[in-house]
Amino acid sequence: GENVEQHPSTLSVQEGDSAVIKCTYSDSASNYFPWYKQELGKGPQLIIDIRSNVGEKKDQRIAVTLNKTAKHFSLHITETQPEDSAVYFCAALSFGNEKLTFGTGTRLTIIP
C-alpha cells in the first residue's frame, strides 16, 4: 500500500520568513495530494491540494509543488504569521481508492 513520509517533524520559523515542509510517497498510482492544517483541539482543515497533472499550485501565501518523477511534494508558506502555527499533514490518494494516506505531521511554530 501507499506510504507517505513527511519531514521535518518540527519546524520553527521567524515571523515573516518562509517555511517548507516536504513529503515523499511510494505508490506511483497516487494522483491527488492534499495538505491539511490542524490546530489544537480541531479537526484537520484542507488548505491546499494538487493533482498529478499539475506541477505547482499557489493560493496567496501558500504553494504546493509536485515532482512526480521523484515522487515528492512540498508545501511552501511565505511571509509566515503567528496564526500559521499548527500541525501540518500531507496526504496522498490514488484514483479509484479514496483512502487518504497521511504523513506523520509537522509541528510548525512561528516565532514572533
Next chain:
Amino acid sequence: DSGVTQTPKHLITATGQRVTLRCSPRSGDLSVYWYQQSLDQGLQFLIQYYNGEERAKGNILERFSAQQFPDLHSELNLSSLELGDSALYFCASSGMAWEGGNEQFFGPGTRLTVL
C-alpha cells in the same frame, strides 16, 4: 467550519464498554470516511461509506463497525473497548466517490477516553 458535524465532542467510558460516534456529512456529500488519530499512530483511515454502502476498509479492528443511513449520516460503533482505543476519531465527507481525488472535509472530531 467544514460543514461536517460530529457528536459527542468528548466521551469518557470504561474498558469493555461499547460506544457510538455519530457523523453528519456536508450537505450533498455522499461519501463518509472515518479516521482514528492517536499520538503514536498518527491519522489512520478506518472505513469509508458511499451512499449507504461500504466502499473501502483500512486497518479497522473487528471490534469496530460502522454504517451509513439513508439520510447519509454515519455511525461508528466501538465495542469491547480497550485502553488503547483512546484517541480522536474524525469523520470526513466528500462528493462523488467515483470521481477520485475529491476533497475530504473533516469534522471537529470526538475525543474518546477509555479508563
